[in-house]
Amino acid sequence: MSHSPAGRQPVIELDGVRKTYRTGALQVEALRGVNLRISEGEYIAIMGPSGSGKSTLMHILGCLDVPTSGSYHLAGEDVGRMSEDDLAEIRNRRIGFVFQQFNLLPSLSAWRNVELPLCYAGTGRAERRDRAIDALTKVGLGDRTTHRPNELSGGQQQRVAVARALVTDPALILADEPTGNLDSVSTGEVLGLLGDLHAAGRTIVLITHEPDVAATAGRVVRIRDGDIQDDTGPRSRADTEPRADTGFGSGGPAGSTPLAWDVRT
Structure with a gap:
C-alpha cells in the first residue's frame, strides 16, 4: 500500500x-490494481519506462480518463460518482496541467x-x-507577455505553459514529462x-522516466507493467525546498483553492 505522511489525510x-x-479482440491492461495515497502539499514523482502505465495513471488522476474498475477519491469525493459538469469544473479550476508538448x-x-x-470559466476580459500577466510575472516572464511562442525558447514556452496551469490558482499541479523536450x-x-x-504550498505530481528529474521530488513512486513496484515514501519539505523564490512567498499561493472542495457549490 502506498502511503502518505503520518497524521495527514490523503487528497488523492x-x-x-x-x-x-x-x-477488437485485443485487450491491454495499462493499470493492474494500483493503490496510491498522496497528501496535500506533497511533491511526488511517478517514474517508469515507456509503456509502464505512468501516463495512464496521470490521466486518471487529472480526471481526463476513468478507471475500468477500482475507486478514485479526490479530496474525499468519489470521482466515479461525479457528473461531467463536475469533472469539467475540476479540470478547469482545481487542477493545473503541464505537458511535455x-x-x-x-x-x-x-x-x-x-x-x-x-475564458472557458467565463471570467471577465480585464x-x-x-491574472494572466500576473501568472507570467510569477514564472519570470513579465517582460515576455506579448511574445508569441515562436519568439520564445523551449524553456520559456514551458514556463508559459506553467503560468497557464497556475492562472486558475489550483492547489494541485500535474506535470507529465514537463522537461522531456528541454x-x-x-x-x-x-x-x-x-x-x-x-x-509555496501546492501539491505537485510529476510524471517522468528520468532518474535525475525524479530525484528533485520529495517522494518517488516507481511503476512498471501497470503496477507500483516501489514507493520511497515522503520526505520532509525542507529536504527538497528550493533556494530560489518565484514571488509566491513562504505562506502559500495567494488565493489558491484548497483541495477540500465541494464541486456542488
Whole structure:
C-alpha cells in the first residue's frame, strides 16, 4: 500500500484501480490494481519506462480518463460518482496541467495563451488579462507577455505553459514529462519553478522516466507493467525546498483553492 505522511489525510486515494483498453479482440491492461495515497502539499514523482502505465495513471488522476474498475477519491469525493459538469469544473479550476508538448496556440501571445482557462470559466476580459500577466510575472516572464511562442525558447514556452496551469490558482499541479523536450539549462529552470511552487504550498505530481528529474521530488513512486513496484515514501519539505523564490512567498499561493472542495457549490 502506498502511503502518505503520518497524521495527514490523503487528497488523492486510489484503491485497486485498473485500466483496460480494448480494440477488437485485443485487450491491454495499462493499470493492474494500483493503490496510491498522496497528501496535500506533497511533491511526488511517478517514474517508469515507456509503456509502464505512468501516463495512464496521470490521466486518471487529472480526471481526463476513468478507471475500468477500482475507486478514485479526490479530496474525499468519489470521482466515479461525479457528473461531467463536475469533472469539467475540476479540470478547469482545481487542477493545473503541464505537458511535455507545450500545447501553446502559435497565433496568440503569451498572455493570451495563459488566459485561455479563464475564458472557458467565463471570467471577465480585464480580469483575465490581469491574472494572466500576473501568472507570467510569477514564472519570470513579465517582460515576455506579448511574445508569441515562436519568439520564445523551449524553456520559456514551458514556463508559459506553467503560468497557464497556475492562472486558475489550483492547489494541485500535474506535470507529465514537463522537461522531456528541454535542454539541461531549461530543465533546471522548470524543475526549480516546480520546486518553488511546492514550497509555496501546492501539491505537485510529476510524471517522468528520468532518474535525475525524479530525484528533485520529495517522494518517488516507481511503476512498471501497470503496477507500483516501489514507493520511497515522503520526505520532509525542507529536504527538497528550493533556494530560489518565484514571488509566491513562504505562506502559500495567494488565493489558491484548497483541495477540500465541494464541486456542488
